[in-house]
């Protein structure tokens with residue numbers, strides 16, 4: 510398979526590239542990434558000189574750049590690129606509309622014109638909005654996004670849906686619950702808590718901390734994407750989740766125990782505006798139809814994640830120093846990338 514992966518220098522995209530090369534050693538991957546603050550080339554340094562891997566720095570909303578990339582024949586597109594941090598979308602959603610909506614449209618449009626045989630759109634359970642205790646969203650549930658981030662992802666889902674219905678463009682959408690694991694930018698909840706714990710800092714928990722999320726280890730998500738890419742039906746949506754939502758405070762307490770710190774570090778801070786109380790997914794469809802199951806339990810996954818952050822202080826420091834941004838400037842420009850070599 511020759512894949513175009515978008516946003517492959519971010520958290521899930523880089524884990525997916527690592528997973529995919531391991532599972533399919535002969536695969537070829539072109540990674541188109543704008544290299545925003547959320548990207549980190551250290552996530553992918555092991556692949557820099559690997560035959561069959563190429564990074565192209567660029568914006569998925571740039572049709573001309575995509576024209577260049579699509580000059581090479583591709584089997585499938587796996588679309589991760591997005592602005593993803595809810596708090597940032599609350600402060601200013603312009604970049605979210607640009608990338609998540611206009612970027613997805615631009616990618617869909619050119620993929621359709623180039624007759625791509627498979628397009629996997631990576632979406633989120635946040636499009637279903639907040640659910641009551643005991644409820645869970647299946648793929649037919651109504652779309653009720655509550656943050657500007659979730660609204661921009663819902664808009665991209667609707668574009669994907671329309672391309673299937675209008676053009677029979679072979680797109681499939683996955684909607685996954687919250688991920689955690691190695692290489693996640695430390696502004697996100699789990700790595701924020703871990704890095705603060707490792708540095709002995711207070712642990713800022715929004716409101717009462719009873720907001721529930723169905724935390725899934727990132728490698729389980731990557732394996733699900735691989736499975737949907739392989740066997741998911743065009744035009745369909747597949748929910749992906751661990752299947753056991755827990756309150757944020759429980760995650761914090763588990764992390765505290767793993768690190769061996771004190772619960773006195775917990776610091777309840779003012780809640781995020783419009784903070785969704787509960788996300789929960791019904792994942793029967795992917796389990797029954799594609800035989801996928803998560804393999805990594807919550808305790809095992811959290812312990813492995815703590816261990817990874819403990820072992821990689823230089824990676825954490827690089828996300829804070831801006832040093833890696835200078836590295837991008839020096840080494841990567843899409844016009845320099847020799848697409849002909851792919």
Ligand SMILES: NC(=O)c1ccc[n+]([C@@H]2O[C@H](COP(=O)([O-])OP(=O)(O)OC[C@H]3O[C@@H](n4cnc5c(N)ncnc54)[C@H](O)[C@@H]3O)[C@@H](O)[C@H]2O)c1
Pocket residue numbers: 515516517518519520521522541542543544545546547548549567568569570588589590591592593594607608612631632633634662684685686687688689694
């Ligand atoms: N993190 C989660 O818990 C989670 C859960 C479900 C779904 N998702 C979805 O998975 C995808 C990846 O999430 P993540 O957490 O890895 O995100 P991330 O923020 O870590 O990475 C996003 C990547 O996209 C790139 N990017 C941003 N704008 C771009 C543009 N205009 N053109 C090209 N590249 C661009 C960034 O440089 C970065 O490398 C997103 O679509 C997100 O909505 C995430």
